[in-house]
Amino acid sequence: MSGYTKLNDECVMFRKLMSAYIDDQTGEAETRSLSDHVASCPSCKRELANLYVMRDMIRSSYAPKGEVDFSAAVMARINPVKRAAPAPVKKIGDRALRYGVAAALLFAALSSTVLYSQSKTRSMMAEKRKFDTYMVEHAEQYAGSGGAVAASVISVNFEK
Amino acid sequence: MKHLFLAGLLFVFSSGVFAKEMIFYKYAEGDGYSVLVASADEAVPGLSARDVIARKMTAASFSLEDVPSDYYSVKATSGIAFYGENVTQYEITPLTGDRFSHVVWLDGGGNLIKTEIYDGAEKLMFAFSSFDFGRASKPAPTKHKHAESAGRPFFKGFAHIMTKRLPDGVTHLMFTDGLNRFSVFINPHPDDSGTVSKIVYGNYLMSKVVSGVEYTVIGSVPYSTMEEFIKVLNGSRTEIGDMLKTGALITDEVYTKKTEMEEILK
Structure with a gap:
């Protein structure tokens, strides 16, 4: 009913090798004996497949994602900026000039705030990805070649 | 419902x-x-x-x-x-x-x-x-050991047990005293993230740039130990680099080598 299967000694021995195997860290003899065992043991074959899935999942979780908006560069190439003919100079009043300068300064301040905020967010995301990668690496080596337990049943998150 | x-x-x-x-x-x-x-x-x-x-x-x-x-x-x-x-x-x-x-x-x-x-x-x-909960008998526990055995301690009873080069030029070292463990990631090309200390997945994490090198420590030791460790590591970086290049584990011999080097340079 439960689906719980007790592993024999041979399976236990080979499961310890699996983590090293998928990282290409097993010797020739170990690789051969593990391959032979997996070919004849459906349970270990499934376990090995699951480990590959886990490895790929971790890699994909921490793979850098595109952060740069390439569309602007692409559009710039598609629609090169045309040089406009110099416009006739018009005289403008002092007040209009002051308003214009103030508006330009305001625009510049807002733009730089938005750009700073975006760059800060990108930098924080990059930092998080870096530390997450380190954490996975630490956990991988912490576990070494031991312990292939698992199956998430319930996963919850709560604040203190 | x-x-x-x-x-x-x-x-x-x-x-x-x-x-x-x-x-x-x-x-x-x-x-x-x-x-x-x-x-x-x-x-x-x-x-x-x-x-x-x-x-x-x-x-x-x-x-x-x-x-x-x-x-x-x-x-x-x-x-x-x-x-x-x-x-x-x-x-x-x-x-x-x-x-x-x-x-x-x-x-x-x-x-x-x-x-x-x-x-x-x-x-x-x-x-x-x-x-x-459903067991009649449970198999005896299998004691896990790292493939590379711990050598002489390097720092406060913590022995270096593993070195790994990551693809982006970062070096990963792991240390244990037999119970608590921590990893150090040495990045020679740091960004400008400054000093970071936080708790992740039940571990303390501290990242700091010293002399142009970023050291990130993750594990079950307090920030003060991490900071002290970074200082020791950075203080002997030449000798440690030489030991790591030969594939050796870092031991307290680093301190002897450092003293010898200082004597030579005097």
């Missing part, structure tokens, strides 16, 4: 989950905690990276023989009854506040039932418990 959900949950637990070996994890993350309940039977696809990390962290086994008496006191309390098992509790407390304390429960056969790790302020950092 709520009753239907509870009935469903009860059915799930009564029909199969408790018939398997159950694993419970709780670990500090930022200001809060994350909890995971899992079955130790077969892996299922679709696990989050967080779940995978939690399981990896509990995959390393415990052995009382590895706990160095120079750095820890051990208090054993036997005769604790737990679901018909006679459990012994070991409270392993560091003699100085430079590493985390552990509480471990072992059954009569030496199987690990529960582990709790606390930081210096007695805050729970990581809890793991495993019990087979």
Whole structure:
């Protein structure tokens, strides 16, 4: 009913090798004996497949994602900026000039705030990805070649 | 609707989950905690990276023989009854506040039932418990050992056990005193992230740029130990670099080499 299967000694021995195997860290003899065992043991074959899935999942979780908006560069190439003919100079009043300068300064301040905020967010995301990668690496080596337990049943998150 | 959900949950637990070996994890993350309940039977696809990390962290086994008496006191309390098992509790407390304390429960056969790790302020950092509710007998625990054995300690009883080069030029070193472990990631091309200290997956993390090199330490030691370790590592970086280039483990010989080098340069 439960689906719980007790592993024999041979399976236990080979499961310890699996983590090293998928990282290409097993010797020739170990690789051969593990391959032979997996070919004849459906349970270990499934376990090995699951480990590959886990490895790929971790890699994909921490793979850098595109952060740069390439569309602007692409559009710039598609629609090169045309040089406009110099416009006739018009005289403008002092007040209009002051308003214009103030508006330009305001625009510049807002733009730089938005750009700073975006760059800060990108930098924080990059930092998080870096530390997450380190954490996975630490956990991988912490576990070494031991312990292939698992199956998430319930996963919850709560604040203190 | 709520009753239907509870009935469903009860059915799930009564029909199969408790018939398997159950694993419970709780670990500090930022200001809060994350909890995971899992079955130790077969892996299922679709696990989050967080779940995978939690399981990896509990995959390393415990052995009382590895706990160095120079750095820890051990208090054993036997005769604790737990679901018909006679459990012994070991409270392993560091003699100085430079590493985390552990509480471990072992059954009569030496199987690990529960582990709790606390930081210096007695805050729970990581809890793991495993019990087979449907077992008739459980196989003897397999003691995990790292492929590379620990050499002489390098820093406060912590021995270097592993070196790994990561693809982006970062070097990963791992250290253990037999109970607590930490990793150091050395990045020679740091960005401008400055000093960071936070709690991730039940571990302390500190990242700092010193002399143009970024050192990130992750593990079960306090920030003060991490900071001190970074200082020691950076202070002997030439000698350590030379040892690592030969594939050797870093030992306290670094200090001798450093003194010799200083004498030569005088």
